[in-house]
Amino acid sequence: MNxxxxxxxxxxxxxxxxxxxxxxYNVRVYDLKPKExxxxxxxxxxxxxxCNNSIGNINEKSPMGILLKELKLFGxxxxxxxxxxxxxxxxxxxxxxRLFSQLVTEELCKKxxxxxxxxxxxxxxxxxxxxxxxxLTDEFLISSVVSNYGINIFHFSDSSSPVVDIRxxxxxxxxxxxxxxxxxxxxxxxxxxxxxxxxxxxxxxxNVVHSIDKRLKYEKCxxxxxxAQIGIDELYMQRFKHxxxxxxxxxxxxxxxxxNGFILVGCMTTLGHxxxxxxxxxxxxxxxxxxxxxGRMHRNTFLDxxxxxxxxxxxxxxxxxxxxQISGVDGYAPAVxxxxxxxxxxxxxxxxxxxxxNTMIGGLARYVSNKKVIDFQPMCASFALVDESDQxxxxxxxxxxxxxxxxxx
Ligand SMILES: Cc1cc2nc3c(=O)[nH]c(=O)nc-3n(C[C@H](O)[C@H](O)[C@H](O)COP(=O)(O)OP(=O)(O)OC[C@H]3O[C@@H](n4cnc5c(N)ncnc54)[C@H](O)[C@@H]3O)c2cc1C
Numbered sequence: 001m002n003x004x005x006x007x008x009x010x011x012x013x014x015x016x017x018x019x020x021x022x023x024x025y026n027v028r029v030y031d032l033k034p035k036e037x038x039x040x041x042x043x044x045x046x047x048x049x050x051c052n053n054s055i056g057n058i059n060e061k062s063p064m065g066i067l068l069k070e071l072k073l074f075g076x077x078x079x080x081x082x083x084x085x086x087x088x089x090x091x092x093x094x095x096x097x098r099l100f101s102q103l104v105t106e107e108l109c110k111k112x113x114x115x116x117x118x119x120x121x122x123x124x125x126x127x128x129x130x131x132x133x134x135x136l137t138d139e140f141l142i143s144s145v146v147s148n149y150g151i152n153i154f155h156f157s158d159s160s161s162p163v164v165d166i167r168x169x170x171x172x173x174x175x176x177x178x179x180x181x182x183x184x185x186x187x188x189x190x191x192x193x194x195x196x197x198x199x200x201x202x203x204x205x206x207n208v209v210h211s212i213d214k215r216l217k218y219e220k221c222x223x224x225x226x227x228a229q230i231g232i233d234e235l236y237m238q239r240f241k242h243x244x245x246x247x248x249x250x251x252x253x254x255x256x257x258x259x260n261g262f263i264l265v266g267c268m269t270t271l272g273h274x275x276x277x278x279x280x281x282x283x284x285x286x287x288x289x290x291x292x293x294x295g296r297m298h299r300n301t302f303l304d305x306x307x308x309x310x311x312x313x314x315x316x317x318x319x320x321x322x323x324x325q326i327s328g329v330d331g332y333a334p335a336v337x338x339x340x341x342x343x344x345x346x347x348x349x350x351x352x353x354x355x356x357x358n359t360m361i362g363g364l365a366r367y368v369s370n371k372k373v374i375d376f377q378p379m380c381a382s383f384a385l386v387d388e389s390d391q392x393x394x395x396x397x398x399x400x401x402x403x404x405x406x407x408x409x
Contacts, residue, residue, distance in 0.1 A: 002026050004346060005126040007141070009033065009046035009115060011078060011332055012324030013132030014104050015339030018077035021111035023347055028114045028126070035117040038136060040160070040298060043097075046115070047078065047104035049332060051160040052263060053255055054092040055082055056333045056381075063381035066393065067333050067360040068093055071340065073397045074361070078336045081107055087254060088180040091243070094253060123148055128319045128346050132339065135300040135325040142301065145322075149315055152304040154376075159223040159268040162276055163255045163293040164286065166262045173285040177244055182254040184262070185244035188283055193248040196282040197235060200228040203275035223268045223295075239266040250283060261292045269295035302328045302378050305368040311354040312345035313338050313368065321345070328368045330378035337361045338368075348404045356396050358389035 002025050006013045009031040021027045034044035041048055049055075056064035071079050082093065085100035108115060121140035123129060133141060135158070142153050166184075170176070175187040188196065204225030227235045240248040255261035269276060273294045280286045303309075305328040314321045323338040341361065345352055355362035363385025367373065379385065389396070 003127045004028070004130065005030070005124050005128070006130040006132055007031075007120045007124070008132035008134055008324070009108070010132060010134045010324060010335070011047050011049075012134075012327075012335040012339035012342075013130065014047040014108065015076060015078045015336045016130055016132065016321075016323060016343040017113050018104075018107060018111060019340060019343035020346060021108075021113045022077070025346070026114075027111075028116065029108070030116050030118050030120045030124075032119050033117060036119055040296070043101050045098075045101040045105040046108065047081075048101050049095070049097045051268075052265070052332075053087070053097045053253065054089065054094040054265075055079075055336075056093050056331070057091060058093050059091065063360060063383055063385075064331075064333060066386075067337060067364075067381040070359050070361050070393060070397065071333065071336060073394060074340055074344075074401075076336055076340055077107070078104065078339075087182045089183050089253060090179065092253070094182065097255070123320070128321070130321040130323060130339075130342055131326065132322075132324045133326060135302070136298065137301050137326055145303075149308065149318070149320075151308050151315075153301060154304060155299055155301050156378075157270070157297050158300040159270040159297050160295055161264050161267045162269070162280070162291055162295045163261045163263045164252070164280075165290040165292050166252065166254075166260050168288055168290040169252070169262070170285040170288070176285055179244060184252040185242060186250045186252065186283065186285055187245040188240065188248040188250060190247065192282060192284060193236070193240070194232070196279060197228055197232045199279045199282050200225055200235070203271050203279060204229060206275075223270050224266075225269060225271055255292075264295075267295065270297035271295070300325065300378070302326055304328075304376055306371050306373050306376055309369045311341075311362075311365040311369040312352070313342045313365065314345060325378065328376060328378050329364055330380045334364055334380055337364055341365050344404070352404055353400075356389075356400055357385075357387045358391065358396055359393060360386055363387070 004027050006029045009029045017027050040050050059065040081103045082095050085095040087094050122144040177185045227238050242249040251265035252262040253265050255263045308315050310316050313323050321342040323342050324335040329338050357366050360381050367379050
């Protein structure tokens with residue numbers, strides 16, 4: 001049982017592939033790339049971070065910081081590579097996306113993972129199959145999964161942030177603070193933030209929302225216009241409250257691979273181009289800035305996981321695994337975590353105990369397989385997932401690894 005086929009060389013698929021190849025599994029990975037690139041993928045290399053170049057907040061008291069710490073303790077291969085492509089941001093684990101993807105691709109080659117560029121539209125047969133095709137998985141593959149396993153699939157819509165040319169931002173304005181070469185913090189005066197908010201509400205009231213997006217509300221990754229509809233305080237607390245100033249603050253982080261490109265951190269939006277220009281022009285130092293990329297809306301596909309998956313991201317009673325965004329975890333780091341857990345299950349077999357639920361990884365694995373969850377929605381790292389415990393994370397993970405006889409390198 002040493003053959004594994006993985007469909008999708010994204011974050012989750014690459015984590016699983018690298019873990020398995022490390023233990024000499026015969027790993028075959030199918031990906032559309034480089035022959036076919038669908039929006040929003042831009043790189044022909046694998047493990048592409050499609051939007052933000054931050055994998056998460058590194059504060060070890062935050063849910064994401066805890067998840068990143070656990071991934072490191074478990075020996076995540078993706079995080080090892082991410083370390084080598086890190087850029088200077090004191091608060092976030094941010095990377096040069098192009099370098100990161102290139103290094104992961106090199107690592108796959110070094111480990112002799114067989115990568116085949118092919119559009120998979122029906123499930124292949126193998127000792128173990130892992131589906132890791134991400135949030136934009138197309139209808140053909142979905143139909144195959146549905147007919148093989150009778151699985152329900154959901155969709156919802158999600159949005160991404162704009163990128164601006166830093167040379168066109170007024171960096172001499174007093175409100176701009178250079179935190180590092182890769183990060184600027186822009187303080188926004190109260191009256192300007194009020195105008196920004198009102199403009200956002202104005203345009204979001206005019207925005208025609210596709211019926212599917214109304215039906216499939218999703219709280220974890222809301223656009224700034226959705227937050228503005230809740231109120232100015234919500235907008236501030238969720239996206240414009242940062243440690244660099246007491247005022248509302250917008251962060252601009254380097255978007256490597258786009259010359260002079262800096263992403264407007266957390267400003268995911270689904271509004272039209274003209275609306276984006278008009279809204280961001282309310283922030284004085286952005287008044288004349290040039291947009292290299294506008295924020296946009298995309299489909300996000302996930303399955304009704306609790307009905308079908310166990311806590312190893314495995315379709316119950318089969319050797320097929322579903323990992324990454326399509327399994328109902330949300331975000332880069334959770335995708336990596338799901339790939340890690342599936343690989344561990346293949347390596348350790350049926351006797352592997354579930355990952356302890358006082359860890360974020362164990363909490364996520366339990367969430368996607370928890371039959372009690374009604375109206376299942378994708379989930380990022382959250383304290384709500386984790387059981388309280390007196391044991392610290394290092395100790396828990398060390399104990400767990402000794403239980404599974406530490407079969408990961
Ligand atoms: C536009 C967009 C922006 C996002 N922004 C963020 C963000 O800023 N932060 C964040 O944490 N999360 C973000 N996400 C959500 C999610 O975390 C990422 O999509 C993450 O990369 C998911 O990892 P994954 O392994 O599930 O899939 P992906 O990393 O997307 O990888 C899927 C891979 O499967 C391949 N593939 C797809 N279909 C097929 C097929 N039929 N046959 C063969 N290969 C196939 C693709 O080419 C791709 O390489 C975003 C998602 C999207 C779509």
